[in-house]
Amino acid sequence: MINSISSHKGRLDKWLIDSAGNIAISAAGLRFLARIKALIVPVFASTEHAVEWGSRLNAQQHATLVDVQRTASDAALTEPSLQRKINLATQSQLMREAAESFTPGSFDASAKRARKT
Numbered sequence: 001m002i003n004s005i006s007s008h009k010g011r012l013d014k015w016l017i018d019s020a021g022n023i024a025i026s027a028a029g030l031r032f033l034a035r036i037k038a039l040i041v042p043v044f045a046s047t048e049h050a051v052e053w054g055s056r057l058n059a060q061q062h063a064t065l066v067d068v069q070r071t072a073s074d075a076a077l078t079e080p081s082l083q084r085k086i087n088l089a090t091q092s093q094l095m096r097e098a099a100e101s102f103t104p105g106s107f108d109a110s111a112k113r114a115r116k117t
Contacts, residue, residue, distance in 0.1 A: 054098025
């Protein structure tokens with residue numbers, strides 16, 4: 001934890017940093033870190049892998065994936081190392097493919113049917 005120098009409303013008194021280096025400075029940031037921790041995004045080996053995985057997400061997982069994808073894309077844009085930039089951009093694109101394969105309600109509806117039987 002790092003002490004915050006800011007006293008703005010909604011900001012935390014202490015900044016929280018998770019094991020991956022993500023920083024939360026607000027209550028919304030804490031909720032986002034919890035969402036990231038709950039969704040384990042694999043390192044995709046192919047577009048097919050990404051599409052198959054993304055098609056099984058529920059709405060909250062999809063929203064988290066979109067946020068993580070944006071973060072990876074932003075990181076790729078600012079990465080000075082060419083190899084890391086390529087790796088980040090590739091994973092970002094595969095996460096985008098996974099997010100685009102999401103069909104609202106399809107996973108949630110099938111999960112509800114499975115529980116009824």
